[in-house]
Amino acid sequence: MATSAPSFQVRDSQRYGRPESGWRLRLYTIIFEADTRAGRLFDVALLLVIIASVAVVIADSIASVHARWQTQFQVFEWIFTIAFTIEYIARLACVRRPLRYALSFYGIVDLLAVLPTYLAILVPEMSALIDVRILRLLRVFRIFKLAEYVDEFGLLGQALHASRRKIFVFLIFVMLIVMVMGTLLYVVEGPANGYTSIPVGIYWAITTMTTVGFGDITPQTDLGRVIASAMMLIGWGTLAVPTGIVGAEFTLRRAASSSQPTTRTCHECLSEGHSPRARFCSDCGAKLPPYQHEAAEAR
Known part of the structure; x- marks a missing residue:
């Protein structure tokens, strides 16, 4: 475990309301605070359960494994669902503002971790409208619960939030480039070479700039290939810009977090x-x- 509690745990007491005494305070200390031995054991146990539940969901999606271990997977799924349900109710019970927690990011993730299993039973007619596999996919949201116990996730979120304007301006710049280059390829290549419209040219520009290159549409003329080469080179530089923006903010946030208080x-x-x-x-x-x-x- 880290030598200091994640900074978001300090903010939780102000956001959700820390109880003043009684069993709710003891439960709050175990669930939301990481400085106590019981809190650390709770976090470790919950991490293991989250990882195991996601592994079961992934394994259950394999047809051969599902056919052989279907009954066991159902048993494990109900064990995980009941465990996460108890945890969700305990979190709501030990805070003074349960609605605020229920509407928060982690509260919604906690609800999505248990909701699909109950939906499949309470509303069986949903199978006619929604494939059961979609409900299984919703269970993968449990993986987001891991972010609550790793401080770097919080730092990354803060870095992305602080960089949002720079990233937005950068995305606008990228959109201008792909629109201009896509239109240019439409004019140079034309429908005869597969560029039947400007949106098709923009699609080509996006796949080329991101260095994906599906190959379903490629320039055939010499001038088109020159433009494509320029797009590939621009793509390499384009990928480095957002990385530098977020990386710089992440470094600043990490340095600032080292001086933040604990729980x-x-x-x-x-x-x-x-x-x-x-x-x-x-x-x-x-x-x-x-x-x-x-x-x-x-x-």
């Missing part, structure tokens, strides 16, 4: 976010308990 909580006033090296609460002045990560490392 360390004062047992007297229940305020959290104290530094691992703090000895007393910054709000009420009470003595803080030993930081769990440091205690674990010492053992």
Whole structure:
């Protein structure tokens, strides 16, 4: 486990509402905080269950494996569904703003992790409208639950959000290039060589710029091949631009996150976010308990 709790866990107490006392506080500490031994064990156990459930969904999509282990897969699926249902209800029960959590990204992912199994039973006539395999595909949303336990996912999301304007401007620039080059190929090659319209030329420009090159349509004239060569070279440079934008923001976010507080909580006033090296609460002045990560490392 990391030596400091993910920064999004600090924000969860403000976003969803941290209970003040009782069994809800104890449950909240286990589910949403990672500084305690029980919280770390819960996170590790849930990670293993998520990975196992996704592996079952993937294996169940293989026809030969499904035919042989169909009954076992159904049993495992119900075990995972019941486990995720209990976890979802526990998360809603231990926060003061359950609706806010239910409408959050992770709340929706938690719901999608269990909803398909119940839909297949409660609404059997849906099989006439929606193939059961679509419901199985929805279960793969469980993989997004992994993001809640890896701090780098949060940093990447922040980097993408901070870079959204630059990326938007870059995408507009790319669209202008593919429209101009696609129109140019339509004029140069014409319908005789497969470029029957400007949208077809734009499709070719997109596949060429992204270095995919399906080969279903290619320029036949010398001038068209020169334009295609230029598009390929532009494609190499185009791929590097968004990588640099997001990479720079990710580095800045990662450096800033190293100084962010943890979920360390004062047992007297229940305020959290104290530094691992703090000895007393910054709000009420009470003595803080030993930081769990440091205690674990010492053992």
